Amino acid sequence: MDGKMQEMPRFDGLVLICDDNPMNREVIELHLNRMGLRSETAENGMLGVELVEKRIKKGIRPFDIIFMDIFMPVMDGVEAASKIAELGTGTPIVAMTAISATSEPEDFKNNTMPDYLSKPFTFQELLHILTKYLTPVADGCGTPRSSSHGGVSREPDSDDDLDDKLRNKLRLDFLSRNRDRYAEINAAIEAHDMALAHRLAHNMKSNAAMIGMMDLSVAAAELEAVFYNGTQPVPDHCMEKFKVKLELALEQLSLWSDSLAKPEAPIPKDKQQIMDLIIKLEPMLENLDPYSLDVAESLRAVPEAYKVLSHLEDYNFKAAAEALKEFKALIDKW
Numbered sequence: 001m002d003g004k005m006q007e008m009p010r011f012d013g014l015v016l017i018c019d020d021n022p023m024n025r026e027v028i029e030l031h032l033n034r035m036g037l038r039s040e041t042a043e044n045g046m047l048g049v050e051l052v053e054k055r056i057k058k059g060i061r062p063f064d065i066i067f068m069d070i071f072m073p074v075m076d077g078v079e080a081a082s083k084i085a086e087l088g089t090g091t092p093i094v095a096m097t098a099i100s101a102t103s104e105p106e107d108f109k110n111n112t113m114p115d116y117l118s119k120p121f122t123f124q125e126l127l128h129i130l131t132k133y134l135t136p137v138a139d140g141c142g143t144p145r146s147s148s149h150g151g152v153s154r155e156p157d158s159d160d161d162l163d164d165k166l167r168n169k170l171r172l173d174f175l176s177r178n179r180d181r182y183a184e185i186n187a188a189i190e191a192h193d194m195a196l197a198h199r200l201a202h203n204m205k206s207n208a209a210m211i212g213m214m215d216l217s218v219a220a221a222e223l224e225a226v227f228y229n230g231t232q233p234v235p236d237h238c239m240e241k242f243k244v245k246l247e248l249a250l251e252q253l254s255l256w257s258d259s260l261a262k263p264e265a266p267i268p269k270d271k272q273q274i275m276d277l278i279i280k281l282e283p284m285l286e287n288l289d290p291y292s293l294d295v296a297e298s299l300r301a302v303p304e305a306y307k308v309l310s311h312l313e314d315y316n317f318k319a320a321a322e323a324l325k326e327f328k329a330l331i332d333k334w
Contacts, residue, residue, distance in 0.1 A: 009127070009136035010036040013064035017041045018048035018080060019096065020072045021203045023170060023210065024119060026288075026315035028067065030166065031126055033288045036137065037064075041318075044072045045080025052084050052091075062089035065133050068113060070097040071202050073195075077113075085112040092133045098206040098221075120210045165291060168260070171211050173315065175253040178204070182243050185223070189234055198227035201242075208249065219245040268298055271334050278328045281308075285321040292317070304330055 015037050019025050025041045032039050040063075042048035048068070055062055066084065070077040081093045095113040098120075117129055181204060188197035205220035219242045226238050268274045277298055284292040293312045299305035305327055311320035 008035060009131065011130060011134050012137045013037055013134055014061075015039040016048060016051060016063040016066040016091075018045055018066065018072065018077065019069040020044055020199070021069070021206060022314060022316070023173060023207050024069070026317070027166075027170070027210065028126075029317070030288050031123065035127075035130070037130075045075030045077055045083075047074075048080050049075070049083045052087060052089060056087060056089065063091050065130070066091055066093045067096045067117065068093050070095060071199055073199065081112040094129055094133075098202065098209070119206045165294075167211065169293065169315070171253055172257060173313075174207055174211055174213075175250060175257060176313075178207075178246070179250060182239075182246055185242075186239070194227050194230065198224060201227055204246075213249045216242075216245040216249045268302065271331060274299070274302060274331050275328070278324060278331065281324055282321070285317050285324060288317045292320070296320075 015032055017025055017028055017039055019028075019041070020043050029039050029041065040051060042051055045068070048066070052063065052066075066081075068077040068081050072080075077095065077097070081095075084091070084093060092115070093113045095116045096119060098118065115129060115132065117125060181200065185197050185200050188194070188200065201220050201224040205217050205224055208214070208217035208220060223234075223238050223242045226234055268277060277295065281292055281295055283289075284295060293309075296305070296309055296312050300309060307323035308320050308327055311317075311323055
């Protein structure tokens with residue numbers, strides 16, 4: 001980056017994200033939202049196909065672009081892309097997965113998925129894909145509108161476009177979700193479920209890279225290649241290396257987490273203060289604002305708000321928004 005202020009293009013459209021990895025879904029949703037794009041998500045290929053079919057049956061405009069993870073349970077990205085292409089919507093489908101020794105970008109580029117986005121991706125890589133298939137929104141003079149709230153939006157200085165607070169949330173999420181990951185992979189091996197073992201290693205590779213734990217990402221990639229090739233028995237040194245790197249990463253993240261200043265959130269004292277927090281949260285959740293959990297922390301003392309907080313801790317902004325509506329209706333009756 002040269003430090004110059006650059007306008008971020010704005011787009012107007014709806015994106016479908018098919019990915020079984022919740023961390024990946026939330027990060028790409030945040031990127032897209034910053035550029036004006038709305039999104040829907042699916043945890044596997046079958047759900048993605050169903051969402052496309054649902055819009056066709058209702059006569060609704062199809063998705064403008066689809067990001068399709070390759071390795072997913074139930075139905076993988078290759079099969080899902082083929083089924084969607086047969087529906088004839090004309091929506092471009094972009095393959096999306098982490099590169100490893102088992103795959104190259106060209107492996108997934110075909111007539112159903114003409115393009116590819118690697119994970120973790122940079123802002124410029126995502127922008128390149130979007131401008132290739134979508135037209136930026138222009139003002140009356142034909143000039144692309146700048147992103148955001150009356151001011152000019154600039155491209156962030158970091159390549160991965162993640163601010164510090166979001167990065168911290170991703171690290172905490174990684175720490176809470178992966179304490180038992182080695183045991184889960186080992187259990188999959190013992191059950192001879194190599195597809196599950198491969199998917200767990202694949203997601204670990206992507207998530208570790210996303211938070212900068214590259215040694216762990218490399219160890220997970222090596223294990224992924226073993227599972228992909230069907231090597232039996234799984235070499236002990238590969239599992240041991242992965243275990244050591246995972247334990248080290250979790251230890252580092254635990255020390256980092258313990259060092260964070262954790263001021264207590266103010267406790268709302270009456271109905272009006274709770275409603276004020278709800279009103280503040282509503283647009284934040286709609287805009288996938290990564291700071292919404294900070295605001296919601298004040299509701300932790302209200303037992304009825306547990307669903308809102310639970311969904312936010314999983315970065316599921318849409319589910320949190322639905323839970324907030326239910327919570328608001330409940331508070332309104334107090």
